[in-house]
Amino acid sequence: MNQKTTNIIVVVGAASLILVISIGIRGSFGLYMTPITNSLQISREVFSIAIAIQMLVWGFGQPIFGAIADLYGTAKVIVLGAGLYACGLTIMGLSSGPVDLYTGAGALVGLGTSAMGFAIVLAPVVRVVPKNRRSLALGIATAGGSFGQFSMALLSGWLIETEGWSTALFIIAVITGLAVILAFALKGKNQQSEKIQESTNLTETLNQAVRHKSYLLLIAGFFVCGFHVTFVATHLPSYVSDLGLDEMLGAKAIALIGLANIAGTLIFGWLGGYYSKKLLLSGLYLFRSIVILCFVMSPKTELSVLLFAGLIGLLWLGTVPLTSGIVANIFGSKYLGTLFGIVFLSHQVGSFFGAWIGGKLFHFTSSYDFAWYISIALGVFAAIVHLPINDKPYNFVIKSKFS
Numbered sequence: 001m002n003q004k005t006t007n008i009i010v011v012v013g014a015a016s017l018i019l020v021i022s023i024g025i026r027g028s029f030g031l032y033m034t035p036i037t038n039s040l041q042i043s044r045e046v047f048s049i050a051i052a053i054q055m056l057v058w059g060f061g062q063p064i065f066g067a068i069a070d071l072y073g074t075a076k077v078i079v080l081g082a083g084l085y086a087c088g089l090t091i092m093g094l095s096s097g098p099v100d101l102y103t104g105a106g107a108l109v110g111l112g113t114s115a116m117g118f119a120i121v122l123a124p125v126v127r128v129v130p131k132n133r134r135s136l137a138l139g140i141a142t143a144g145g146s147f148g149q150f151s152m153a154l155l156s157g158w159l160i161e162t163e164g165w166s167t168a169l170f171i172i173a174v175i176t177g178l179a180v181i182l183a184f185a186l187k188g189k190n191q192q193s194e195k196i197q198e199s200t201n202l203t204e205t206l207n208q209a210v211r212h213k214s215y216l217l218l219i220a221g222f223f224v225c226g227f228h229v230t231f232v233a234t235h236l237p238s239y240v241s242d243l244g245l246d247e248m249l250g251a252k253a254i255a256l257i258g259l260a261n262i263a264g265t266l267i268f269g270w271l272g273g274y275y276s277k278k279l280l281l282s283g284l285y286l287f288r289s290i291v292i293l294c295f296v297m298s299p300k301t302e303l304s305v306l307l308f309a310g311l312i313g314l315l316w317l318g319t320v321p322l323t324s325g326i327v328a329n330i331f332g333s334k335y336l337g338t339l340f341g342i343v344f345l346s347h348q349v350g351s352f353f354g355a356w357i358g359g360k361l362f363h364f365t366s367s368y369d370f371a372w373y374i375s376i377a378l379g380v381f382a383a384i385v386h387l388p389i390n391d392k393p394y395n396f397v398i399k400s401k402f403s
Contacts, residue, residue, distance in 0.1 A: 018121050
């Protein structure tokens with residue numbers, strides 16, 4: 001095995017494990033809704049607002065941390081993120097009311113996840129992996145987040161059951177410290193400069209990207225992904241509990257989503273290396289709507305909940321290697337952390353509405369039905385907007401400083 005292959009394995013492996021921590025922990029937050037709201041005697045809307053704040057902070061922080069990582073190095077950003085994440089979980093564990101939740105679970109966890117999120121961690125993967133293997137490598141790295149959701153959901157569910165929600169959060173906070181060690185495998189700032197970007201700086205790249213129709217369509221489509229995954233991850237456990245089904249079924253469902261997502265991200269990552277990424281994305285969003293519609297219309301049993309979790313899990317984060325792959329195809333990898341960070345901001349705005357609208361509608365109607373119907377409509381919208389995307393490499397217009 002040569003040095004280049006070893007470097008690829010180390011970078012992809014470290015990226016996967018960091019996402020196990022950052023995305024896995026965040027993906028299990030829905031399990032804490034019922035015990036925290038019951039313990040603190042607050043409404044689900046309060047918890048939903050905390051998660052919505054987290055989504056927005058995560059989103060707005062992503063392009064900022066992405067730019068810092070592009071210019072000064074990924075490892076530094078991840079170490080900072082791990083510290084913020086652990087502080088947020090600790091404050092969340094000590095919560096006595098809404099302000100603590102908004103600060104801990106909302107702002108600090110949002111900043112921590114942003115500094116350890118997809119845009120930051122996947123950029124080094126793109127830079128070290130040859131273009132013909134890039135989509136699969138992105139799928140493998142993204143699968144780390146999927147495995148994290150599976151493993152952290154089971155761990156969190158068990159800890160909540162045996163130790164209580166507060167102690168569970170303290171233990172999970174300690175686990176985030178492992179990301180500090182893993183960050184050093186991604187040490188160093190971007191040294192790669194693809195041919196189309198040799199003479200462009202970050203400002204020029206951003207100015208031209210925001211005028212690119214296909215980039216804007218990607219931004220619109222990724223909003224829907226955020227809405228879907230955050231609505232389901234935040235509200236499915238409580239929805240299952242409201243049905244009078246086994247209390248642990250919610251944890252099992254979230255874990256199964258994560259487990260199925262491992263297969264889904266690998267499959268879509270592999271397919272993206274051979275077939276049109278935009279058509280794969282269009283089909284993925286359409287099938288999400290179909291799966292949600294079938295779940296809403298079916299009798300609610302343990303089997304139907306687990307079947308829904310498995311199917312939606314296959315379609316969960318397969319969007320990430322495909323969407324980030326399209327951004328890399330169009331604009332190259334030099335400023336991928338920033339450019340995908342902006343796309344991911346749209347994802348997090350969608351996540352904000354997925355968390356908040358679910359809680360708001362339940363507060364007014366004592367039902368999640370209308371939120372499910374919104375999810376179906378948004379999936380159809382996303383399927384349509386991806387069709388006209390042109391994912392061919394973009395020829396940057398280089399402006400002379402003398403012109």
